[in-house]
Amino acid sequence: MRDQVLAWLADNVPASRINHILGVEQMAGDLARHYNLNVETAAQAGLMHDLAKYFKPQRLLEMARAEGLEIDQVMVANPHLLHADVSAIVARDTFGVEDEEVLQAIANHTLGRPGMSLLSCILFLADSLEPGRGDSPELQILRRLSCQSLAQAIWLTCDYSLQFLLKTHCLIHPRTIATRNWFLQRAKNEQLQTQRSAGGSSGGCDEQAQRPAGDGSGDCDEQAQRSAGGSALPQAQIIA
Ligand SMILES: [Fe+2]
Numbered sequence: 001m002r003d004q005v006l007a008w009l010a011d012n013v014p015a016s017r018i019n020h021i022l023g024v025e026q027m028a029g030d031l032a033r034h035y036n037l038n039v040e041t042a043a044q045a046g047l048m049h050d051l052a053k054y055f056k057p058q059r060l061l062e063m064a065r066a067e068g069l070e071i072d073q074v075m076v077a078n079p080h081l082l083h084a085d086v087s088a089i090v091a092r093d094t095f096g097v098e099d100e101e102v103l104q105a106i107a108n109h110t111l112g113r114p115g116m117s118l119l120s121c122i123l124f125l126a127d128s129l130e131p132g133r134g135d136s137p138e139l140q141i142l143r144r145l146s147c148q149s150l151a152q153a154i155w156l157t158c159d160y161s162l163q164f165l166l167k168t169h170c171l172i173h174p175r176t177i178a179t180r181n182w183f184l185q186r187a188k189n190e191q192l193q194t195q196r197s198a199g200g201s202s203g204g205c206d207e208q209a210q211r212p213a214g215d216g217s218g219d220c221d222e223q224a225q226r227s228a229g230g231s232a233l234p235q236a237q238i239i240a
């Protein structure tokens, strides 16, 4: 199966993107091992996450419509956002992937989704943070966080993406914000639980509200609603 996918990618994706895809495959497998998920499944999701990355906008729209997907105004304006959903369709129809969690992880890799599965979280982070994305201090922080708290890592990766999108005057898809808010809340809840189990604590929402609010970032071509460059992650955002 892996060789079959690689052969397909060689015909449909530039070599530079294949390096990114292999980086995502590797990092998704590494994170899966860290979080006791099936490594092979996560790596397979990584290998297939960008199958439709270079499909033309019209093809993305046609395939999404044929599948009955909801296509909102931001997607009409930027059909490239549909490459995640369409990559899942290609994985199913061309490579026979039936595991719904793998297909969902592929479909969620750009915009995320509130409450998404552990596998989706891992693929979302691997796509943004694989080594080919660069080695800025912000990315180094996010990579460390991805092994400590998935919720914080996803929240702050969304912030990193949002910062980039704002700076480059790109459209922002509402699901990026919904994902960010959901994982921000989850990270705060995790922190409260940690404080309670550590014995008492003052903290809580009031204290959290005094902390600087997050900013964001992403990768515009994927359009990124994910990161590529962008500004520094304020250390004060890191709760851990
Ligand atoms: Fe992608």
Ligand SMILES: [Fe+2]
Residues within 6 Å of the ligand: 020, 024, 049, 050, 127
């Ligand atoms: Fe990607």
